[in-house]
Amino acid sequence: MAEENEATGEAPAGKKKLIIIIVAAVLVLIIAGAAVFFLFFSGDSESEDIAKDVAVEEVQKLEANYVPMPRPLVFNVTEGNRNRTAQIKVQLIVDNKADTTLVRKHIPLLESTLVTVFGEASVDQLRSPQGKNELRMTALEELNKATNLVEQRALIHTVLFTGFVLQ
Template identity: 65%
Template structure:
């Protein structure tokens, strides 16, 4: 993805700042081209998935894996609607900061 996702998550009465750098793994040049064409949709989908994450999920490896899996499911659901096939093979977090 071209830029990191930065958002706030409530932790009790306090806001926590989260920054996640994401890379999407696709297989094949055709799928790469189609994925690049739909970057705004993919970004919106990731914002939606990240927006429902809790601080507890973001703090532990199992929770991060759940978020990654949910992101993959939602991304492929959207690409299947538009292109008739699942384009994304893997969602990778290449940078992760929780303050």
């Protein structure tokens, strides 16, 4: 077999694989070197500093802090002559850690507001995805009205339903 490779002028299969691996490794090193050069040695440092500052500000703006309500909210909903029980687990998203502390401070007010909003919902609203979304938006508006009264600003960014049971 080796005699056939020598007679035809071809390298053995093992040597071909080794050559291909070496060529691929050299290409990877060239590409990596070019990437490092362009990342570290191109552009002016002033624009890079500004870009870093903007990126840090955006990350701080996008910081989401979750505040779970301590217990599920349970309430009754009337459907014709029948009373149904609903249970909703809620988490609130606030923009920063300071607001998280304030929201935790006002949990009783927020629970009361949510029970009032949820108690006004119809069974049809609680069953449909659009109705649930409307309920979340209404809850957000009412929660921010309540926090405006006690803290003079809206604290809640988003209301999330993490558990939803209707019986």
